[in-house]
Amino acid sequence: MSEGDDEDSPSRPLKVLVDHANPVQPSLCISSLSKIAPVVVSAIDKPGFFLSLKFADTKSFVDDLARLVKPVKNVEVASGGDIFVFPFDLEQKQAILKLNCINNLEVSCKLTKSESEFRGVIVGVPVSELDSEALLDLLKDQRVTHVNRVNKFVDGVQSPSTVVVLTFSQPFPYRVRLCYRSFVVRAYSPKPMQCSKCHRIGHTATHCNFPARCPSCGGSQPPAANCESKAKCLNCQKDLHLTGSPAYISHLNALKFARANNVSMFEAKQRLSTLRSSTQTPPSASGPAAP
Template sequence: MLPPDKNKLFSKSTTIEQKYIVIKRKDNISLEHTNPFIIKKSIDYTCGGEVDKCKTTRAGTLLVLTKNTQQAEKLLKITKIGTIDVEAKEHKSLNETKGIIYCNLLRYVTEEEILDELKSQKVSHVYKWTKMVDQTRVPTGLITLTFATTNLPEKVMIGYEVVFTRPYIPRPMQCKKCLRFNHPQTFCKQENPTCKNCSDNTHTSDSIECRQEPKCINCRNNHSSLDKKCPVFLKEQELIAIKITERVDHKTARSIYLARHNPSQESSYSQTLKNTTHTAISTKIPEDQPQSTPAKEIKATTNSIDDLLKELDNKIKKTNNPPKRTSLTYELYDEDEDMDFITSYDSQKPSTSANARILRSQTKAKSTLSKTLKAKEQKTNPTNANNLKQTQTNH
């Protein structure tokens, strides 16, 4: 009896597998100024329906994300967008995913043999991790598998063994010249290399050992720029993990990271006013309750104003005297698409500018709320305006 066909075992998700297709003009002219309605009609007609996403890249090409492999196969045959001659092909890297497995049974099996046996499971590349033991490379059992699919399989079959996969998280890209992140050495704009120990770029030499105090070029702390415990390195590593696991771009990953580690405590003026107005509305007496006398109404209104003003006073006091804490605050600088992350150590309280913005916002909200409620009370009860004014003045 023949073993089951692995193509059938792992073909369940092929019908819903998405593909990235790149469309460009044959004369290599940008598609940036092409009529977007004609682009949509041409792509929808070719694919037999709407695709998932389509956007113009900086290179002037179209990057299309299809809903399934059927749309991708049809879109690869497109030859014209309106009257423009175009050609389509699959994206080189976006249609691949990398996973890592641990299998002790494959320690002494060659990469070529592993790839040949796992081709039926959409494995396109195999890399075995090794380590140095007594000046000899020894396999560790860790293997990185590249899959020709946009969805990482949960498991692979190694003979009769079921081995589970997990996403491969690469190390952050660090320039070997300036020692900053997110660009390689070939695109570095710095002329002289930076010292790995003291971050100086005037005395760097492979033959001279730096004896100055260590200083990181990224976080300015007292350690080498290549230290894997550097907070900037750890931040970059987590950003890569978010991009891979959440399948988002760098901008979205950065927003997720900031929401995790630096939740914003600053509330805008409009939001503060909205919250306080909602509180004021919620203090109204329901219609089904018996109506009170004018004196009781004035007292209830005064109490609600007192509560609201006290609440704002407490917020302002907390802003002026925040609890002591120790944290790392990151500031992001963008310059020519090279992102340099600079950290500042804050051992007492948040930055003065942040406190000032919060204080101005809450103080302004307090003043506006007080004036609004005062005008409303004068309009409804003009005879008791002086009592309300005296109550607000005390606060």
């Protein structure tokens, strides 16, 4: 993270890492398309409920939803077991948010975090003086609702850093005041999830269906403290990439695209894939030219 104030303005576009195997610089925000973020529908007191439903039961749920608020644009079952409901317009979205029972199931309908929470990052907050609770007490009059100090690893030991993530109840300001100092607030960009069991990108150990793997070589044998096998990329099982794992870069770009456009990760990946396809020149049908 840069600590320069001139580079920390929240109005600056988010940076996108480039997958050098597919060198595309996707736009993070499609201003020509009016996007409406989905509504998150959860079964009350039944975490992960929709993942356990049969297809016929899921269809019955969606049919009853359509009966209550008219057919919606799209419905997706999330990896955590909730359902993302994509409305056609804001009026339909408000109608969905008022629902508390669908297909005889008690549900909670709420906004996504990208709409209900606004997170920013400040850098250079002294470590020895203030813990998260004390920071929140000093910042709550600036509409800060949660404070999380980012940890770092030095020589394998975890310790607090000077980077602090702030959650606001409204769009965050350009600066916040703290102990007679002013800190520039920049947009928070989440990092891709990485499983601590199989070490692949995109999910956590709680929702992992793969066997445990060595975090160094990716072998299926139990993880060893001193693995003597050649280290490999844990996502593609090839040699380590000098520019970073393509899977990590692709997932990070999708996260930033999804957050900037208020769309799901599934839709973000589809759009970025379409952008890559449209920028790649198809091979000539006549083959290479003769020498």
